[in-house]
Structure formats: structure tokens, C-alpha cells
Amino acid sequence: MKTAICPGSFDPVTNGHLDIIKRTSKIVDKVIVAVLYNPAKNPLFTVEERIGLLKKVTKDIPNIEVTCFSGLLVDYVNEKKIDIIVKGLRAVSDFEYEFQMALMNKKLNSKIETMFMMTKGEYSYLSSSIIKETFRLNGCINGLVPEEVIEAMKQKFECCK
Ligand code: PNS
Secondary structure (H helix, E strand, O other): OOEEEEEEOOOOOOHHHHHHHHHHHOOOOEEEEEEEOOOOOOOOOOHHHHHHHHHHHOOOOOOEEEEEEOOOHHHHHHHOOOOEEEEEEOOHHHHHHHHHHHHHHHHHOOOOEEEEEEOOHHHOOOOHHHHHHHHHOOOOOEOOEOHHHHHHHHHHHHHHO
């Protein structure tokens, strides 16, 4: 039984993330989607809200668990006996940082493998930050994030205005 982890901030989950999660779920037995709990960051959505959204938008994927983690990813991976870290690669610009992280994770625990999956072309420019900025400035984000995320963002920005 092979288990993969898709870690991230998911603030909020985009269709790019969802594509990677879905494709990963087809090639391993179980996928753990893990939201990083990072008190140093100032996210739009709380960890609980991000988990709630991820659970809603992945409800049709049978072999999935949505959770959160804090501290080093490799420690979590080791503790949960996860086989592979799966990361999405959007463009060359992602490569340097992802390569750095994969090598650092390997240095911290040589048994852990990271695998990269190329993002679908149509989502290759997407990021949670670009979604938040576009939405905040009244730009259209239809088709780039799940409907549930658009609704949650409407509520979030309404209460912040
Ligand atoms: O969605 P993001 O913000 O690109 O996700 C980055 C994430 C959560 C995968 C990465 O920051 C992470 O693994 N953080 C946990 C702390 C850690 O293990 N750092 C790596 C040492 S290189």
C-alpha cells in the first residue's frame, strides 16, 4: 500500500492544486492532503477553514484524507509512514525553490522521496496569492478555483471590508 502526501498552504485551494491531488489519487492507494500550520504567516483562511474547503472539494475522491501538520514535513512523513511527497511544478520559476526543498528534505531524511507532477497547462500560471489579489481587486476568478472557494472568498472579503 503506497501513501502520498500533497502538502501545502492551500490559502485557498485552487483548481491547480485540485488537479495535482486528483491525479495523485489515481496512482497511489491513499493521498494525505496536509495543510501547513504556520503561525508566522498571516493567511486569509484559518487552517480549519482551509481544511473544510479541501474536504468539500475532494469529497468525491475515495482514497483521500485531509489534515494539517506543523513543524518539519519530513518528520510528519516519517511519523505517518508516508511513502512519497508529491509536489506540483508549474513553471521553471517553481523549480529552483522546489529543488532546494526536495534536497533539504532528502538531507534531513534520506529515505523520503519527493516526486514532481507537472501542472496542467491551463493552470500553470495559477497561485493562491494571484487568486486572492485578483479577487480583492474585483477580477473574475471563475474556473480557476472551485465554486465553494469563490463562495468562501465572497464571505471572507465581505466581512473584512
Ligand atoms: O503551498 P506552499 O506554501 O508552497 O507549501 C510549502 C510547504 C508547506 C510544502 C513547505 O513550506 C513545507 O514543507 N513546510 C514545512 C516546514 C519544512 O519542512 N520545511 C522544509 C525544510 S526545507
